[in-house]
Amino acid sequence: MNLTPNNYLKAAFGIGLFIILCIGGFTYKHIQSLSESSKTVKSTYSVSSELAKILSNLKQAESGHRGFLLTSDSIFLDPYFSGVTQLKENLGRLDTLVPENTDQRKNLKKLKSDIEKRFSIFKRSFGLVDDKLILSEDLLYVLHEGKMSMDQIRKDLVNMQDLESRLMAESQVKNEKAMDLTPLMFFGILILTLILLLLAYAKMNKDLMELKDTNDDLVVFKKLTQQAEKISHSGTWIWYVEEDEFYYSDNLFNLLGVEPNSFEPSLEKFIGFVHVDDREGLGQQINKMIKEEDLPLVTFRIVQPDGTIKHLKAFGKLIENAFEEKQLIGVTVDATEEYENFKLIEQRNQELERNNKELSAFNYVTSHDLQEPLRKIQTFISRLEVKDKDNLSEAGNICVEKIKSASARMRLLIDDLLQYSRTNKTESDFSETNMNMLLESAKQELIDSIEEKEAVITSQNLPTMDVISFQIQQLFINIIGNSLKYSREGVPPKIDIKHEEVISSEVEELKDSFIKHYHKISIKDNGIGFEQTYAKKIFVLFNRLHGKTEYSGTGIGLAICKKIVDNHNGVILAEGIPNVGAKFIIYLPYLK
Structure with a gap:
């Protein structure tokens, strides 16, 4: 399929826009991936920090608890209560950091349960402390149970830390891949852009060279056309349908008997040169041309400013240029000589017809009027030979023989001429x-x-x-x-x-x-x-x-x-x- 320059530009613009959208989508997806990776790293860091704080606050609460058990001094409960408060805050922040329906959420749930158990043990141990600070067997059991609970909490924290570490590692790998891909992507975009620019430059350069060659050809063609118009006594014209404007060649102005570009080309101006008797018929053809955008061969007369009458004939053909603009191109030819030759041929045909009639009359005369006296001559010669041959002298008989021979050749000649004239x-x-x-x-x-x-x-x-x-x-x-x-x-x-x-x-x-x-x-x-x-x-x-x-x-x-x-x-x-x-x-x- 051949693309016109206009369609080519549309296609190139569409392809370029599609490529830009693809690049934009790919870039957006890549940046979104980087953003998600960054969020994962930040979330992992926050979770790890909170887990470390939880362990620290538990240790603080445990230190306060141990000091109170040893001294029964309530001053040691301040770190305990401070650690409890901070633990609640830590768990609250973890609750917002850990996504729903994940393995880490299960670990968090278990951590909360184990911390609750630990504080439950703390509360039980406070009730077993007496005034003499003597450790009973129940208290020792509770302390042992508390140690085991603390170990489980540490294990929970380790599990959560490990899981966050794995998530961090996976996110880091993903992030590194994305980071590795980023230079390639932008380098690829750069290369693609350069290729597009080079292709656009090559296409523009090619079009410019073709345009230059076309312009050179058009200059030569215009000169040749002008010479051809002068030799053929013709002129060209163009009707730009959408703009309803006309173009006349220089020789078309000459055919009208005026200087080139002496008036603005238009139908009204042209009709002014047409012979009065031909205006109505030509006007009908022009109205048909405007309606159907086509002009069949038409003949008409014009009157030049000096009074000279010329016979012209015109023909138009609709075409569409590269930008799908309608143009009706036409040729107008001076047919005056052709018309005069036709009239001359017509006169000569009439003369030929008269000559043919005369020839037919001659054939009739030859076949009838000329042969009749010839037959009489031959008849009288025959009678002369029969009746008076013996009475004629030798010279007379010789003359009779010559007359017979001449009349026979005359008859043969007439017959041959008739035959020749009829051989058509x-x-x-x-x-x-x-x-x-x-x-x-x-x-x-x-x-x-x-x-x-x-x-x-x-x-x-x-x-x-x-x-x-x-x-x-x-x-x-x-x-x-x-x-x-x-x-x-x-x-x-x-x-x-x-x-x-x-x-x-x-x-x-x-x-x-x-x-x-x-x-x-x-x-x-x-x-x-x-x-x-x-x-x-x-x-x-x-x-x-x-x-x-x-x-x-x-x-x-x-x-x-x-x-x-x-x-x-x-x-x-x-x-x-x-x-x-x-x-x-x-x-x-x-x-x-």
């Missing part, structure tokens, strides 16, 4: 046709000449082709008839017809054709042949290589062949060797 290309006349059938029909047309000259005609199997049937048949008649006509004296004509498929790129005369495959039909004879220098001239209308007295003909037959092949978008070539024979090669398109 009509798309509707093309049809899939078996070429073998056309060849056989042509041979039947020439059967008298073939039998007279004992000609031998051989041919390969020809394919079915999309052709104008009667024209291809005439093509075969003319070429085979030509071979029969120009056969060598005393040598029976041999005519060989071959077919193959060829590729245009392999044939010099077809290398520029856009059609790839062709049919190649070659017709070779053993007649009198011709010099190769005349290979192209024999297809020219009325061109003859031999005198009228040597061989009959009008010089139109092969010209008709070329016209037929041209009608089929093909090529016809001729090859000849004097007294050896001639070869005609026909290339017709093979549309697979």
Whole structure:
């Protein structure tokens, strides 16, 4: 997926924000872990301190208790009562320091119970002390019991101290790991930040270089566009859809007949140049353009300030730039010359149509009016030969023979001209046709000449082709008839017809054709042949290589062949060797 610069910036900003949030979350979690570790250390220290104070206060209470037992002096009870008070405070602070539902809370509960037992023993021993300070057996028992209770309290304190030490050690390990991780984390953040900065710099530098190259290309492109506009007599314009603003190129101003930037581009200003008769139609197209943001090809006239009328045509296409801003870019072309050429072509087409009508009239005259007096001449000559031949002098008979020969050539010429004029290309006349059938029909047309000259005609199997049937048949008649006509004296004509498929790129005369495959039909004879220098001239209308007295003909037959092949978008070539024979090669398109 290709990102536009705008989307790229959005994506980069989103990724950067996500990375910052991740770094912030990780940092917060790390600081919270350090804070918790610090709290654990502080709590452990406080618990240990209170436990030490409890032991100290117990010892103080025990010292006061022992002094009172020995002296019965109440002054020794002051340390005792002071220790009791402080112990209560110590236990109260421990109660707030030790979390609920932990092993330490169980130890604290047992410690409280053992301390209560110890003070219970203290109270019992006070009742057993007599005035003579004589230790009774009960007192000794109580003192022994008190010692055991004190040992248990010390054990409880040791257990709690050990547990706090373990917690302290675990917290210290955790804290050390966190402290070890902190430099790595901040170093990683620093590296990541540097990478992001380097990537941003590389991207900005790349964009700047691309922008510079683009600007350079735009400068060159602008100059080329200006030159192209001058050569093509066109101008460009841009409609910025969101801002409803227009830009005109310098040559568009020139098309309007004014200096570049002589007015602020706008629809209203442009409409002012449009011919009055074209404003309504163009206005409808412009309203459609504003609504649909599209401008199909439109033509209209403008009137330049000097009164010159120009024919213009315009076209617009909507695009979106890299920042998803809609722009309708358009081209306006001066079509005045094109319009004038069209009018000229239209006039010439009318002239051509008149000429075609005149040619049709000429064909009619040729086929009817000219042939009628020719028939009368031939009829009267025939009557003259029948009735008065014996009465004519030798010179008169010679003149009659010349008139007969001239009238026969005249009839042949008229027939050939009619045939040539009717050999036109009509798309509707093309049809899939078996070429073998056309060849056989042509041979039947020439059967008298073939039998007279004992000609031998051989041919390969020809394919079915999309052709104008009667024209291809005439093509075969003319070429085979030509071979029969120009056969060598005393040598029976041999005519060989071959077919193959060829590729245009392999044939010099077809290398520029856009059609790839062709049919190649070659017709070779053993007649009198011709010099190769005349290979192209024999297809020219009325061109003859031999005198009228040597061989009959009008010089139109092969010209008709070329016209037929041209009608089929093909090529016809001729090859000849004097007294050896001639070869005609026909290339017709093979549309697979």
